[in-house]
Amino acid sequence: MPLPEKALISEIRRLGHNRQKRLLATGIGDDCAVLSASPDQDFLVTTDFSLEDIHFRRQWHSPESVGHRCCARGLSDIAAMGGQPVALFLSLALPEDLPQSWVTRFILGLTRLAQKHGAALAGGDTAQSSHGILADIILLGRVPKGKAVLRSDARPGDRIFVTGKLGGAAAAVVKMEKRSKSKLNPKEYRRHFFPEPRIEVGRVLREKELARAMIDISDGLSTDLAHICEESGVGAEIDSERIPRAQCGKSKREVSLDLALHGGEDYELLFTAPSAVRMPRSIHGVSVTEIGRITRRNALLLRMGNRTEELIPRGWEHFPRG
């Protein structure tokens, strides 16, 4: 992102330094904040903007898809901590000339996905927007006390896994950029238009203690792996041939390695596990693939056949500026 996001987060960390340590189990920098709710339960909170022309475009995305994707972003953060979704809040600012039918269809897309995962739409705010549709989604989840799976617990020797297949969401963006006039068929690019957050998989990984550190792939594999390594103080080496690539479009063609490595918004899970753990090949019908190992040396490496090169996290801009 062109924003100095890291600088901003460290600024917030510094200035927001809190006097409520007992309440706040984990703060800024993970997928969710972890709050002590009761003696046996923690609450998870995550917020995510969905802004027109930054995260979606009205000519590309149906209102149902925009609502679904909004909600998926938050749910995926809950999944990445092994949590159970509880409630959803929506702050929504709308341009004056937006048809009511757009709003109805947007909320339908959003609540359909939320209810599927047991989250109630519980409140929010409405305002007028002078430029475009602005939505902020707040997801509240729960997890047994002290059991949230963090980004920061990866250890040297851990094996690295991903769920599902990668690059499918980004492939749709590349395609739409090329032919900006005709719409894509959402059925051929479901991972982009109607991504499925991995709530059940995240819960199983937490319950069975299969995952030691976890994150959801929203910024792209390379960037999200870098987040885990940074927060855990470790490095990683992954094998390009083992990265599961999505197949999409009419022809079901496999996406490029580049998209699988750097494309964002797949909302799959990336996690590490102690080497002794017996990992199932799939959980709730979602494949689980081993792609590499956590290392002691503070570097990200990509094996390409016989040679190994540095893996540079490229981040993910939702849309190249149009």
Next chain:
Amino acid sequence: MPLPEKALISEIRRLGHNRQKRLLATGIGDDCAVLSASPDQDFLVTTDFSLEDIHFRRQWHSPESVGHRCCARGLSDIAAMGGQPVALFLSLALPEDLPQSWVTRFILGLTRLAQKHGAALAGGDTAQSSHGILADIILLGRVPKGKAVLRSDARPGDRIFVTGKLGGAAAAVVKMEKRSKSKLNPKEYRRHFFPEPRIEVGRVLREKELARAMIDISDGLSTDLAHICEESGVGAEIDSERIPRAQCGKSKREVSLDLALHGGEDYELLFTAPSAVRMPRSIHGVSVTEIGRITRRNALLLRMGNRTEELIPRGWEHFPRG
């Protein structure tokens, strides 16, 4: 607001109808949502947008004031339920060319007020904005189980009270509209630039069971009184001569009745109490003034000396469109 806010809220209520009734004590339509957190405690959640040129203007408001006002909006919703603030989340989208110093000062203004009331900045989201600064503030509070003071509990015969003085925040907006080039002195218009949410007062009103129904005055007295009446299925009659008017500006002139009745963003509390309750004249140094009574008849009335007229809620646009 020009937005069909009511239609939107009822749409959300209808579509978001939830399967988690046990968790969700009170839903959309009050100052905060009330969530069952544990056997002895409820959580309060509120979200509030602060959008450039809708809620603030960069040429009028210092970054510290914008941060403070953002935070005050959320804290005031917690105060209106008699709650204790716990944690704060910030979704922040910034234009690419915004100086880092603006962000630092904004976060300082925000966290200073939050920490004063015991709320930790615990997380959020950052994004790029294509038009102006966009902030969404999420406040999390707590209240003993079942004790949140709702809008919907006013009963015929209840006396109506307000804290502090009204119209001071709106007076600043009127003044700035008139002389758009020179800045106002924030010290002369504190209620606008650095409003104080009534957290302690709200807590005392709840603890001592002094308030039966409560709301914060963010949309203006007339509109917020209408909210209480609507949610409680009652009417109200207030006396124009008893409405406490703010004094502001260099001359400390009293604001017009119009501003006291319809001006928004004072963040004082409006509440009703059973007629037998002995109400203190001030709580924690903040005055408490009786202004009227809740009636059975479904109408809002304003007494003006000897005659009584209908009180039409005018709502509050943060800024008239420039």
